[in-house]
Amino acid sequence: MYEAIVLLPLLGAVIAGVISLVGAHNRFPGAEPGAPHDDHAAPLAAEDRAHGAPSADMAGSTLPHTGVEEPEHAPSAAGSLGAELITSTFLAIACLLSWYAFYDVGFLRNEARETLFSFIGSADLHSAWLLRIDPLTAVMLVVVTTVSSLVHIYSIGYMEEDPYKPRFFSYLSFFTFAMLMLVTADNLLQLFFGWEGVGLASYLLIGFWYHKPEANAAAIKAFIVNRVGDFGFSLGIFAAFYLTGAIDFDTVFDQAAGLVGKNIHFLSWNFDALTVVCLLLFMGAMGKSAQFLLHTWLPDAMEGPTPVSALIHAATMVTAGVFMVARLSPLFELAPNAKAVVTVIGATTAMFAATVGLVQNDIKRIIAYSTCSQLGYMFAAMGAGAYSVGMFHLFTHAFFKALLFLGSGCVILAMHHEQDIRKMGGLRHKIPFTHWMMVIGTLALTGFPLTAGFFSKDAIISADDVVQGGAAAYGFIMTTLAAALTSFYSWRLIFKTFWGEPYDRHHYEAAHESPKVMLVPLAILAVGCFAAGWPFVSIFTGHGADVFFGTSLKLGTADTIFEEVERLPIYVELLPTAMMAIGFLIALWFYILRPDVPVALARDQRILYEFLLNKWYFDEIYDFLFVRPVLWLGRLLWKGGDGFLIDGFGPDGVSARVLDVTKNVIRLQTGYLYHYAFAMLIGVAALVTWFMFAGPH
Numbered sequence: 001m002y003e004a005i006v007l008l009p010l011l012g013a014v015i016a017g018v019i020s021l022v023g024a025h026n027r028f029p030g031a032e033p034g035a036p037h038d039d040h041a042a043p044l045a046a047e048d049r050a051h052g053a054p055s056a057d058m059a060g061s062t063l064p065h066t067g068v069e070e071p072e073h074a075p076s077a078a079g080s081l082g083a084e085l086i087t088s089t090f091l092a093i094a095c096l097l098s099w100y101a102f103y104d105v106g107f108l109r110n111e112a113r114e115t116l117f118s119f120i121g122s123a124d125l126h127s128a129w130l131l132r133i134d135p136l137t138a139v140m141l142v143v144v145t146t147v148s149s150l151v152h153i154y155s156i157g158y159m160e161e162d163p164y165k166p167r168f169f170s171y172l173s174f175f176t177f178a179m180l181m182l183v184t185a186d187n188l189l190q191l192f193f194g195w196e197g198v199g200l201a202s203y204l205l206i207g208f209w210y211h212k213p214e215a216n217a218a219a220i221k222a223f224i225v226n227r228v229g230d231f232g233f234s235l236g237i238f239a240a241f242y243l244t245g246a247i248d249f250d251t252v253f254d255q256a257a258g259l260v261g262k263n264i265h266f267l268s269w270n271f272d273a274l275t276v277v278c279l280l281l282f283m284g285a286m287g288k289s290a291q292f293l294l295h296t297w298l299p300d301a302m303e304g305p306t307p308v309s310a311l312i313h314a315a316t317m318v319t320a321g322v323f324m325v326a327r328l329s330p331l332f333e334l335a336p337n338a339k340a341v342v343t344v345i346g347a348t349t350a351m352f353a354a355t356v357g358l359v360q361n362d363i364k365r366i367i368a369y370s371t372c373s374q375l376g377y378m379f380a381a382m383g384a385g386a387y388s389v390g391m392f393h394l395f396t397h398a399f400f401k402a403l404l405f406l407g408s409g410c411v412i413l414a415m416h417h418e419q420d421i422r423k424m425g426g427l428r429h430k431i432p433f434t435h436w437m438m439v440i441g442t443l444a445l446t447g448f449p450l451t452a453g454f455f456s457k458d459a460i461i462s463a464d465d466v467v468q469g470g471a472a473a474y475g476f477i478m479t480t481l482a483a484a485l486t487s488f489y490s491w492r493l494i495f496k497t498f499w500g501e502p503y504d505r506h507h508y509e510a511a512h513e514s515p516k517v518m519l520v521p522l523a524i525l526a527v528g529c530f531a532a533g534w535p536f537v538s539i540f541t542g543h544g545a546d547v548f549f550g551t552s553l554k555l556g557t558a559d560t561i562f563e564e565v566e567r568l569p570i571y572v573e574l575l576p577t578a579m580m581a582i583g584f585l586i587a588l589w590f591y592i593l594r595p596d597v598p599v600a601l602a603r604d605q606r607i608l609y610e611f612l613l614n615k616w617y618f619d620e621i622y623d624f625l626f627v628r629p630v631l632w633l634g635r636l637l638w639k640g641g642d643g644f645l646i647d648g649f650g651p652d653g654v655s656a657r658v659l660d661v662t663k664n665v666i667r668l669q670t671g672y673l674y675h676y677a678f679a680m681l682i683g684v685a686a687l688v689t690w691f692m693f694a695g696p697h
Contacts, residue, residue, distance in 0.1 A: 001081040001097055002131050005141060008094045009095035009148070011176040016170035033382045042695065044464045083166035084156050085171045091149035094180075095270055098141040103137040105518050105550055106539070118187065124245055132186035132249070134552035139391060140183035142321055144400045146528075147315035148176040150521035154406050157518040158413070167209060172311065178394040179316040183323055184597040187248040188237045191324065195233065195288070198317045199226050218300035225297040229287020236280030239264070252620055253330040278331055278338035284347075287319030289375045292349040296618050298372055299320040302364040306409030308363055313371040314402035322378045322394050322690055323499035329387045339383045341473035343464070346379025347478035352616065354485035358492075359602075359612045362419050363408045370445060371401055373482055377460050384452055385461035386561050387553050392461055393539030396452035399528030400444035406522055407438040411497060413518075416506070421496040428498040430511040432678035435498045437522040441520075442494055444529040445579045446487040452533030456574045457483065459565070465572060466564035483576050487583025541565075555580035 061238070073203035104110045112133040120127040153171060159165050178201050182194025199222075207219030241247050243262070244255040255273065263270040285291070288297035298318070302309055312318060323340065332339050360366045374397050381390035412419055414431050428435040444451040447458060464476040502508035513519065539548040542564060546555055590598045604610045611617070640670060647653075667681075 002101065002112060002133050002184070003116070004668055005094045005097045005101065005145065006131065006177065006180045008090040009173045012090040013170045013173035013177060015086050016083035016166050016173060020164065020166035022169055042449045043565040051448060054242050059279065069635065071133075080165035081167045081500045084152070087169045088149065088156065089172065090154040091145060091152050095145040095149040098138070100147040101133065102142045102369045105133055106135045109550070111135075121689050125241070125247070127187055127189045127247060130186040130381070131184045133184065135549045136391070136552035137183050139395060141180070143319070144176060144179050144183065144315045145393060147260055147398050147402045148311060149525060151307045151406070151456070152306060154409070154521045157515045158307055158409055159305065163690055166554045168305070171201060171204045171208065174308070175205060175311060175316055179320065182320055184357050188240060188252070189514060192234070192237060195284070195320060196230070198288075198320060199223065199230070201315050202312060204299070205308040207299050208304055208308065212303065215303040218297075218303040220298040221522065223293055226287045226626065229294050234286025236277050236284065239277045239280060241271075243277065246433070248397040248493065249327070251518060256331050268554065272335070272336040272337070274331060275337045276327070278335040278660045281328060282338065282342055285324050285379075286345065287321075289318045289321030290372050290381070291321070291345050291375065291379065292352055295349065295353070295372055296622065299365050299368050299615070301605045302362065302368055306364065306405060306412065307408055309368070309497050310402045310405035313368065313405060315605060318371060318375055319394055319398070320498045322375065322382065322390060325379070325382045326387045326391055326553060332382070333385065334556045339385065340469065341383070342379050342472040343383025343475045346374070346376045346383055347475040349373065350376030350380060350482040351485075351625040354482040354489070355612055356615050357489040358485060361422050361608060363411060363421050363497065364405070364419060366402070366421070366489060367408060369405050369492065370486065372403070372447075373486060376482070377457060377479055381463055384463050384472050384475060386460070387543040388549055388555060389456070389459045389463050391553075393456035395536065395540070396456040397530045398526050399532050400441045400453055403437060403522060403525035403529060404442035404445065406518070406525070407441060408512040410434040410518060410522070413514050416507045416510065418507065421493060424497045424504040425500040427500070427511060430508065431513050433513055433519060434522070434593065437526050439500075440526045440529050442490045446490050447483060447576055448580065448582065449577060450534065452531075454577075455533040455537050455541070458573070461576050462573065463561050465568065466561055480575060480579060482581035486585040487580045488587045491587035492591055499592060500595070508659050525673050533569075591624060
């Protein structure tokens with residue numbers, strides 16, 4: 001069963017990939033399968049075809065967002081129906097099996113270890129390809145396969161006329177397979193395989209519309225920024241192997257207690273061994289989960305199709321870092337300084353991303369910064385030692401964040417590929433179902449009572465409040481303030497998109513609901529925004545967490561945390577709800593009752609507004625500190641080192657001198673006999689002269 005959960009998405013990806021290659025070969029006889037063609041711009045998504053938008057059969061039309069002229073005869077989506085049905089069916093089967101595994105493993109305690117094959121055996125390094133199925137894995141299996149299967153179904157409608165739909169579904173299923181390999185890993189090497197697999201898949205999907213320079217740049221940016229984090233992650237794996245002589249989790253965890261107090265000597269300094277290992281591993285999580293300082297790739301990733309955004313943000317790539325910290329909780333529990341860093345980074349990210357989200361205007365970027373902020377909440381919980389609470393928020397977040405992203409795709413479709421919320425308005429009358437679905441997602445995101453987000457987010461804030469230490473206190477303050485900001489920018493999105501007066505009457509009149517194949521996943525996710533909360537509270541945030549997770553999580557002081565949370569004063573328990581209400585009321589005042597107020601505020605506080613609008617200028621700072629120096633160094637090594645020095649004095653220099661000498665020698669070969677006789681005479685005279693003056697030896 002577990003092999004089927006993991007391998008069905010891979011099988012679907014392979015089949016869809018073959019269909020894509022065969023279709024490309026049939027469309028362009030003699031061309032290399034899958035190669036881009038000069039006469040073909042990238043395909044139109046559903047959002048680019050809404051009412052009046054150019055379609056694939058409109059010769060000479062211009063592709064939106066690009067300025068690239070579309071070809072007269074765009075290639076047909078040959079075999080796309082088979083690709084989408086196969087991949088979606090396989091994911092649906094994997095989803096059903098995952099829910100059964102959740103019950104079987106989490107409640108019946110039928111944990112499993114299934115060895116597929118031996119992977120690496122070299123000296124002391126031994127690694128088997130093994131599926132580790134425990135309650136922590138079961139939670140992630142449910143999250144990944146549920147969201148992915150719904151995204152696959154949604155994509156059938158969203159990418160309806162895309163000529164390269166088989167390739168899209170192949171990438172989507174491969175993305176899911178890589179994440180499943182990550183969460184079922186039994187050792188650090190297998191985890192790293194899935195870790196890099198989701199990075200590769202995100203690169204392919206973010207840059208899926210390769211004709212758009214912005215999409216290519218965003219894909220490269222995501223890939224490079226993650227390489228920074230992955231460098232630290234790989235060093236952490238090396239350090240763990242160096243200290244324990246193993247990379248499988250059980251052996252590393254068993255030896256972890258013996259590493260307490262041991263140091264790593266580096267450059268005449270001694271560092272605590274476990275702290276170094278945990279911080280290096282967490283560096284990888286900062287990149288994958290877009291935490292503060294390594295967050296810059298996440299907003300740009302919105303250049304990919306909307307279903308990709310939903311999958312990245314809700315179930316796969318960005319949740320990998322949170323899962324990794326939870327999986328390695330036995331190490332982090334023995335490194336309190338590393339846990340403090342996790343808390344500080346998480347809380348800072350929650351607040352930073354919330355401030356940036358206040359003024360963004362792209363509907364998908366607002367939700368992207370929301371993801372960044374919510375991931376900060378999860379790490380704040382992990383750093384406090386409440387690992388199960390962090391996993392609870394990961395679990396609930398998957399449903400309402402996928403709902404918000406897929407709902408935004410329906411809005412973009414209705415608005416003729418427009419993503420600026422300032423150019424929307426009044427859409428609740430045209431797309432009422434989508435409106436209410438996004439309202440439900442917003443309620444869950446902001447922590448409205450009885451929604452899933454209410455139970456998980458409030459539990460994080462409460463856990464940070466009861467944990468002793470400066471880092472936890474900082475986490476409590478930042479996450480509490482971020483709750484108000486989250487409510488404000490979330491309702492700002494709803495009010496500017498669905499309320500008020502329409503900005504563009506033409507697009508407004510043409511807007512209508514998306515096809516049912518896109519709306520059904522929204523309805524299922526909306527149910528999850530409630531059903532994923534209260535029924536699971538006891539196994540994530542109560543004393544039942546120890547029973548449910550068993551040894552798959554090192555709960556540490558979690559029992560004490562849960563007991564202290566139950567004794568919190570009522571005003572502390574109500575504080576997150578109060579923050580949510582304050583954010584809602586301010587948004588209502590700004591964008592419904594007095595829409596002139598935010599305009600005047602932005603004008604009067606221009607410096608602050610520009611600071612937030614430009615995302616704290618992190619892109620500009622990194623461009624100045626890293627990008628430009630690297631480009632300058634590269635150009636210097638290219639022009640000066642390679643071109644002038646190596647080529648100039650090396651191959652090019654030697655060959656040039658040989659040619660010069662050859663040209664001069666050629667001049668002596670005149671073909672006249674008297675020239676050769678004269679040269680011989682001069683040579684004989686020189687030889688005689690040398691003998692005369694040299695004398696006897």
